[in-house]
Amino acid sequence: MEKNIVEEFNTYRAQMNEKILGADNKVLKRLFNLDTNCYQEGQVDVITKEMIGMACSMVLRCDDCVRYHLGKCYELEVTTEQVFEVFAIANLIGGTIVIPHLRRAVEYWETLQQNQGK
Amino acid sequence: MEKNIVEEFNTYRAQMNEKILGADNKVLKRLFNLDTNCYQEGQVDVITKEMIGMACSMVLRCDDCVRYHLGKCYELEVTTEQVFEVFAIANLIGGTIVIPHLRRAVEYWETLQQNQGK
Amino acid sequence: MEKNIVEEFNTYRAQMNEKILGADNKVLKRLFNLDTNCYQEGQVDVITKEMIGMACSMVLRCDDCVRYHLGKCYELEVTTEQVFEVFAIANLIGGTIVIPHLRRAVEYWETLQQNQGK
Amino acid sequence: MEKNIVEEFNTYRAQMNEKILGADNKVLKRLFNLDTNCYQEGQVDVITKEMIGMACSMVLRCDDCVRYHLGKCYELEVTTEQVFEVFAIANLIGGTIVIPHLRRAVEYWETLQQNQGK
Amino acid sequence: MEKNIVEEFNTYRAQMNEKILGADNKVLKRLFNLDTNCYQEGQVDVITKEMIGMACSMVLRCDDCVRYHLGKCYELEVTTEQVFEVFAIANLIGGTIVIPHLRRAVEYWETLQQNQGK
Amino acid sequence: MEKNIVEEFNTYRAQMNEKILGADNKVLKRLFNLDTNCYQEGQVDVITKEMIGMACSMVLRCDDCVRYHLGKCYELEVTTEQVFEVFAIANLIGGTIVIPHLRRAVEYWETLQQNQGK
Numbered sequence: 108m109e110k111n112i113v114e115e116f117n118t119y120r121a122q123m124n125e126k127i128l129g130a131d132n133k134v135l136k137r138l139f140n141l142d143t144n145c146y147q148e149g150q151v152d153v154i155t156k157e158m159i160g161m162a163c164s165m166v167l168r169c170d171d172c173v174r175y176h177l178g179k180c181y182e183l184e185v186t187t188e189q190v191f192e193v194f195a196i197a198n199l200i201g202g203t204i205v206i207p208h209l210r211r212a213v214e215y216w217e218t219l220q221q222n223q224g225k
Numbered sequence: 226m227e228k229n230i231v232e233e234f235n236t237y238r239a240q241m242n243e244k245i246l247g248a249d250n251k252v253l254k255r256l257f258n259l260d261t262n263c264y265q266e267g268q269v270d271v272i273t274k275e276m277i278g279m280a281c282s283m284v285l286r287c288d289d290c291v292r293y294h295l296g297k298c299y300e301l302e303v304t305t306e307q308v309f310e311v312f313a314i315a316n317l318i319g320g321t322i323v324i325p326h327l328r329r330a331v332e333y334w335e336t337l338q339q340n341q342g343k
Numbered sequence: 344m345e346k347n348i349v350e351e352f353n354t355y356r357a358q359m360n361e362k363i364l365g366a367d368n369k370v371l372k373r374l375f376n377l378d379t380n381c382y383q384e385g386q387v388d389v390i391t392k393e394m395i396g397m398a399c400s401m402v403l404r405c406d407d408c409v410r411y412h413l414g415k416c417y418e419l420e421v422t423t424e425q426v427f428e429v430f431a432i433a434n435l436i437g438g439t440i441v442i443p444h445l446r447r448a449v450e451y452w453e454t455l456q457q458n459q460g461k
Numbered sequence: 462m463e464k465n466i467v468e469e470f471n472t473y474r475a476q477m478n479e480k481i482l483g484a485d486n487k488v489l490k491r492l493f494n495l496d497t498n499c500y501q502e503g504q505v506d507v508i509t510k511e512m513i514g515m516a517c518s519m520v521l522r523c524d525d526c527v528r529y530h531l532g533k534c535y536e537l538e539v540t541t542e543q544v545f546e547v548f549a550i551a552n553l554i555g556g557t558i559v560i561p562h563l564r565r566a567v568e569y570w571e572t573l574q575q576n577q578g579k
Numbered sequence: 580m581e582k583n584i585v586e587e588f589n590t591y592r593a594q595m596n597e598k599i600l601g602a603d604n605k606v607l608k609r610l611f612n613l614d615t616n617c618y619q620e621g622q623v624d625v626i627t628k629e630m631i632g633m634a635c636s637m638v639l640r641c642d643d644c645v646r647y648h649l650g651k652c653y654e655l656e657v658t659t660e661q662v663f664e665v666f667a668i669a670n671l672i673g674g675t676i677v678i679p680h681l682r683r684a685v686e687y688w689e690t691l692q693q694n695q696g697k
Numbered sequence: 698m699e700k701n702i703v704e705e706f707n708t709y710r711a712q713m714n715e716k717i718l719g720a721d722n723k724v725l726k727r728l729f730n731l732d733t734n735c736y737q738e739g740q741v742d743v744i745t746k747e748m749i750g751m752a753c754s755m756v757l758r759c760d761d762c763v764r765y766h767l768g769k770c771y772e773l774e775v776t777t778e779q780v781f782e783v784f785a786i787a788n789l790i791g792g793t794i795v796i797p798h799l800r801r802a803v804e805y806w807e808t809l810q811q812n813q814g815k
Contacts, residue, residue: 132667135666137734138731144723146314150304150310151307156310156314160314166281192274196263196277197281198370198556203408203553204403204556213362214359241567242564245563250549253545259373290561310724317675322672327717328761386542387512403520424504428504428510433513435495437791438793438795439792440639449599486785487616488613488786492785496793498606526794621778622782623782630745
C-alpha cells in the first residue's frame with residue numbers, strides 16, 4: 108500500500124530527528140528539548156498552544172511545521188471549523204502569499220481525517 | 226504631561242487609519258474591514274484569537290502589530306503569566322532574532338499596566 | 344501523455360481552491376474575493392499589476408505565487424525580455440537567496456512557451 | 462526650521478552611502494552600482510520599475526526602501542490614486558502585518574506633497 | 580544507477596544557470612558575477628565565508644542555498660562537528676521554524692559523505 | 698554628556714533582559730541561556746561565530762541583533778576591512794533591502810570606534 112503524506116512526513120521527521128540528536132550537539136539537543144517543554148500545559152492550555160504554533164508556522168510559511176501542529180490539533184480534537192478560523196487569521200495576517208501553504212494544509216488536514224477512517 | 230508609548234501608538238494609529246480609509250481605495254477598505262471581522266467570537270474564542278494574533282505578530286517581528294494585540298489581550302484580562310507563555314512560544318519558533326521585539330513588548334505590557342493605575 | 348509543471352500547478356490549485364471555498368469560512372472567502380478584485384484594471388493597468396504581483400511573489404520567495412503571476416503575464420503577452428527585467432529587480436532587491444526561485448521561474452516560463460506550441 | 466521626515470531620510474541616506482562607498486569594499490560598490498542600473502529605462506519603463514520597487518519594499522516591510530521609491534514615484538508624477546492601488550496590492554499580498562508600514566508610507570507621501578508646496 | 584540528491588541538485592542548478600545567463604540580462608549577469616567574487620579569499624578566509632553563507636541560507640530557510648554552501652564546506656574539508664556548530668547557531672537565531680531545513684541539510688551532508696566513498 | 702547609540706543600546710538591552718528573566722518563564726530563561734552557550738569557543742572559534750551571528754542578523758534585518766554582534770566583533774578586534782567583507786556577503790545574499798540596515802550598522806561601527814578613543 109502507498110504511503111500517504113501524513114505517514115511520509117512522520118517517518119522522515121522521526122528518522123532525521125534521530126540523526127540530529129545522534130550528532131550530539133549540545134545546543135541543538137537542548138533546543139529540541141525546549142521545543143517539547145514549550146507546548147506543555149501551563150497557564151495557557153495545550154490546545155491554544157498548538158493553535159498558536161500552527162498559526163505561527165503558517166504565517167512563517169513552513170509546510171512541515173504546519174503539518175506537525177495540524178497533527179497535534181487533530182489528536183486534540185480541534186474541529187475543522189476551528190482549524191479554518193485559525194487558517195483565516197494566519198492568511199489575513201500573512202497575506203495572499205500564504206495561500207499556497209493553506210492549500211497544502213487543507214490537503215494534509217483531509218488526509219489526517221481519512222487516515223482515521225482506516 | 227508626557228504621552229507614554231501606549232498613548233502615542235494609539236494616537237498615531239487612529240490618525241493614519243483615518244487617512245488610509247479616507248483615500249477611498251476599495252481593496253484597502255475591505256481589507257481593514259476583514260481585519261475587524263477576523264478576530265470576532267466564532268468557533269475559536271476571542272482571547273485565543275488575540276493570543277494567536279499576538280504570537281503571529283511577534284514571529285513576523287512587527288512591533289506595532291504586537292502592541293495592538295497586547296492592548297487587546299490586556300483589555301481581555303489575559304494575565305502576565307499567560308502573555309509570557311505566548312511570548313515563549315513565539316521566541317522559540319521565531320528564534321533569538323525575536324528577542325529585541327520581546328524587549329519592546331515587555332516594555333509595552335508594563336506601560337499598559339501602569340496606565341491602568343492612573 | 345505526462346502532465347507538465349504548468350498543468351500540474353493549475354490542476355492542484357483549482358482543486359484545492361474549491362475545497363477551501365467549500366469550507367465556507369467567511370474571512371477566507373472574502374480574502375479570495377479581494378484577491379480577484381485587486382488585480383483588475385484601475386488607475387494602474389493590468390499588466391503593471393501582474394508584474395508587481397510577480398515581483399512581490401519573487402522577493403517573498405513563493406514559487407506557486409510566482410507561477411500564478413507568470414501565467415497571467417504570459418496571457419497578457421508580456422515579453423521574455425520584460426519578464427527578465429522584472430526578475431532582475433526582484434533578485435537585486437531580494438538578493439541571491441532568490442536565485443533558486445529564479446531558476447524555477449525560468450523553467451516555468453519556458454514551459455508556458457512550450458505549451459503554447461502544442 | 463525643523464527638518465521633516467523626507468529631508469531627514471535623504472540627509473541620513475546620502476551621508477551613510479558616502480561612508481559605505483568610502484570604505485572601498487568592491488562587492489558593496491558594485492552592488493550599489495547595480496542598484497542604479499536596475500531601475501533604468503529598458504523594455505519595462507521607469508515608472509513601472511519604481512512601482513515594482515515600491516511594492517517589493519512594502520511586502521518586505523522596509524520603511525526606508527518604501528520611502529526611497531515613493532520619492533522616485535513622486536518625481537515621476539505617479540498620482541495618489543495609483544500609489545494607493547500599488548499599496549493595495551502590497552498589503553493584500555503581504556497581509557495585515559504590512560499595515561503599520563502602510564501608515565508610515567501614507568505619512569511620507571503626504572510630506573512629499575507638502576514639501577512641494579513650500 | 581539512480582541519481583542522488585547531490586547530483587540532482589548540481590545538474591538542475593547548472594542547467595538553469597546556463598539558461599539564466601543565456602537570457603542576456605545585464606543586471607542578472609552582473610549579480611551572478613558578484614556572487615562568485617564575494618566568496619573569494621580576502622581579509623576573511625574562504626572557509627569562514629562559506630560558513631557564513633551557509634548559516635545565512637539556513638536562517639533565511641532556503642534549502643538550495645544551504646545545499647550549495649554545504650557542498651563548498653565539504654570541499655573545503657569543514658568537519659561534521661563544525662558544520663553542526665554552525666547549524667546550531669542558525670537554528671538558535673532562526674528558531675524552531677528552521678528545524679525542517681536542518682533535517683534536509685543533515686540528509687544532504689550525509690549524502691555528500693557517502694558520494695565521497697563511491 | 699549625551700548618551701550615544703552604543704550606550705543607549707546597551708542600557709536598554711540590560712534593563713529589559715533583567716525584566717524578562719525576572720518574569721521567571723522557564724522556556725525564555727533557558728532560551729537566553731542557550732544563546733550564551735551557543736557562541737562559546739568550540740570546533741568553530743569565537744570570532745567566526747560572532748561573524749556568523751552578525752551576518753545572520755543582517756540578512757534577517759534586525760538592527761539590534763546586528764548591533765549586539767558588532768559590539769562583540771569589536772571586542773574581539775575584528776578589523777574594519779573584515780567587518781565590511783561580512784557586510785558584503787550579507788547584503789549580497791539578502792539583497793538591496795538590507796542596505797538601510799547596512800547604513801545603521803556602519804554608523805554603529807563608527808560609534809564603537811569613537812567610544813574607544815574616549
